[in-house]
Amino acid sequence: MKKLSPYLFFLFSTSFMLQSCVKDRLQTTYTYFVPVYKSKTAVWQSIKSAPPQALKTTGKLFLYGQYIFINEVNKGVHIIDNVNPLAPKNIAFIAIPGNLDIAVKNNTLYADLYTDMVTLDIKDPANVVLKKVTNKVFPERDYNNGFVPDSLQYIVGWEKRETRNKNGLDSKLVVQDTFNNFSSAQDSRGAAAGVAGISGSMARFTIVNNYLYTAGRSFLTTFNITTNVNPVKEHVQTMGWNIETIYPLKDKLFIGAQTGMFIYSISDPASPAFLGSFSHACFNDPVIADDNYAYVTLRASTEASFCRGAIALQKNELDIVNISNILQPTLVKLYDMEEPQGLSKDGNLLFICDGKGGLKIYNAANVMDLKELKVINNIKPFDVICQNGLAIVVAEEGIYQYDYSNIDNIYQVSKMTIEKN
Amino acid sequence: MRRIHMLALMVVISTGSTPAQDRLVKDGSGMNKFHSFNTIHFLNGSSTTSLALNSVNGIQFGNFFCGIGTGFDYYYHVSLPLFIETRMNLVKRKGALQFFVNGGLNFPFATRNKKLENRTGKYKTGTCYAAGLDYVFPVKNEGFILGLAFSNKQTIQKVDNNIWNPVLNRIENIPFEDKYSLNRIAIRAGWMF
Numbered sequence: 001m002k003k004l005s006p007y008l009f010f011l012f013s014t015s016f017m018l019q020s021c022v023k024d025r026l027q028t029t030y031t032y033f034v035p036v037y038k039s040k041t042a043v044w045q046s047i048k049s050a051p052p053q054a055l056k057t058t059g060k061l062f063l064y065g066q067y068i069f070i071n072e073v074n075k076g077v078h079i080i081d082n083v084n085p086l087a088p089k090n091i092a093f094i095a096i097p098g099n100l101d102i103a104v105k106n107n108t109l110y111a112d113l114y115t116d117m118v119t120l121d122i123k124d125p126a127n128v129v130l131k132k133v134t135n136k137v138f139p140e141r142d143y144n145n146g147f148v149p150d151s152l153q154y155i156v157g158w159e160k161r162e163t164r165n166k167n168g169l170d171s172k173l174v175v176q177d178t179f180n181n182f183s184s185a186q187d188s189r190g191a192a193a194g195v196a197g198i199s200g201s202m203a204r205f206t207i208v209n210n211y212l213y214t215a216g217r218s219f220l221t222t223f224n225i226t227t228n229v230n231p232v233k234e235h236v237q238t239m240g241w242n243i244e245t246i247y248p249l250k251d252k253l254f255i256g257a258q259t260g261m262f263i264y265s266i267s268d269p270a271s272p273a274f275l276g277s278f279s280h281a282c283f284n285d286p287v288i289a290d291d292n293y294a295y296v297t298l299r300a301s302t303e304a305s306f307c308r309g310a311i312a313l314q315k316n317e318l319d320i321v322n323i324s325n326i327l328q329p330t331l332v333k334l335y336d337m338e339e340p341q342g343l344s345k346d347g348n349l350l351f352i353c354d355g356k357g358g359l360k361i362y363n364a365a366n367v368m369d370l371k372e373l374k375v376i377n378n379i380k381p382f383d384v385i386c387q388n389g390l391a392i393v394v395a396e397e398g399i400y401q402y403d404y405s406n407i408d409n410i411y412q413v414s415k416m417t418i419e420k421n
Numbered sequence: 422m423r424r425i426h427m428l429a430l431m432v433v434i435s436t437g438s439t440p441a442q443d444r445l446v447k448d449g450s451g452m453n454k455f456h457s458f459n460t461i462h463f464l465n466g467s468s469t470t471s472l473a474l475n476s477v478n479g480i481q482f483g484n485f486f487c488g489i490g491t492g493f494d495y496y497y498h499v500s501l502p503l504f505i506e507t508r509m510n511l512v513k514r515k516g517a518l519q520f521f522v523n524g525g526l527n528f529p530f531a532t533r534n535k536k537l538e539n540r541t542g543k544y545k546t547g548t549c550y551a552a553g554l555d556y557v558f559p560v561k562n563e564g565f566i567l568g569l570a571f572s573n574k575q576t577i578q579k580v581d582n583n584i585w586n587p588v589l590n591r592i593e594n595i596p597f598e599d600k601y602s603l604n605r606i607a608i609r610a611g612w613m614f
Binding site: 007008011012014015016018019022023024025026027028029030031033035057073074157158160 | 463465466467468497556567568569571582584586587588589590591595597598599600601602603604605606607608
């Protein structure tokens, strides 16, 4: 051992001297998205009917006459000719970047284009014409990932890129969630409402008589559309935060927010007035109503976890709220659900899109005791519109149509496939 | 299961040479001899200090040696190296001063990142290499090894990363890749036979 001592001393001292020369490295390669910009003028010029495109990331649904309008999230609107529900035909696509919401009245389509709103003449769906652009209607609308173009450009697409960071290991580089931005775009599934057309429960646009109402994240904006192609902004009402849906019933608007349901009177249609509200914990909650009850679905999800906290503490349920005293809505009954989203009611039939739980159809003659009539559980639906015995359902797998004219024999009429990304 | 297969393979590699050893030793030619270098490494790097165990088994051709090695490396992420090593006698008097170099693959053994716990995700195989000097003190027909080396091992982790994908308009797991390049000074001690 004595013989080895000088060697060991040499080795250890050399090792510690050399140790300062070596450094552990961490190289992180990550993916990010950069926006593709286009001038506003060029975008406006490109807003016209184009050949049909495959349905990929579908959003809101709107029925108008023989047509189904389906939003392709942040990209535009598909026009589907549904004159024969057995074989619906995808006939055209209108490219509208940043589009999430639509509403139609008198052959005029209103659609958001990021913060702006476009008005289109759709008399001939194969040849739509841009009539007006109203600027800064939705000032709260985010661009994805926090990008904000200047006043002369829109974001029309995204490019995927990779980059590398080299760091010393001690710096413990954290890039996780750097680009995680829960923009308003994720609230995009649903349908728009209107007098001329039929909407689902997840719309942010609705038309009542000569007024278009749009729900921003915290504002209710009223447009006079007496002249269809020239909407005029008449009133802006501040509401709660994280407004998600708007549903019209007679002279009232039911506003679904993550914190509750708000009811506004539109007796004076140019200036909606607050009537009452029903509060609940923070959830995603589309709402529909009939004369006596409002039906609110509460869905637990990560999408708005800022306000709701842990998913485990959230609930999936259908709340039935008595609105006979509109100033004081009261919860009368709740039903457990799996993943409820859009819902629709036709007479006593209540359709609920319960996500992985399927499409559930209830007899709602007695709201205190809903009777389940049928569950279609081979689909994952998120919005539904019922009209004249035909339920049009937007699901993850496609757009389905079901004939429910005979409630003992509800059957699938057709399916348009949505391409998987 | 993959780790068990890896271990089994390494055991086979490190023990499979024994009959060859007998054969060559009995051969007595003195030219092509089986040797086994079994060492423990005291690893000193900028992140931590740790240990590694190596067993290199191969054949001596005159002043040159070539063999296959494997072991355990506990530095930062536990891993199993599998490499080829060559060494050369620089000076041979009572003992032998040998220069060696090796290179190969570094298989991850740990399944989670204990140092950066928020980084979850699968590990991928990286590379490893080392170079250094050993002095072999003769002890009868065998030898005690003392040496110094520089060694590098790479570990790659595909880290889960849920981000908003504006193209698909949904939150998606697009993992980012952490490539660790771990540089160490190793004091080596062991036994050669």
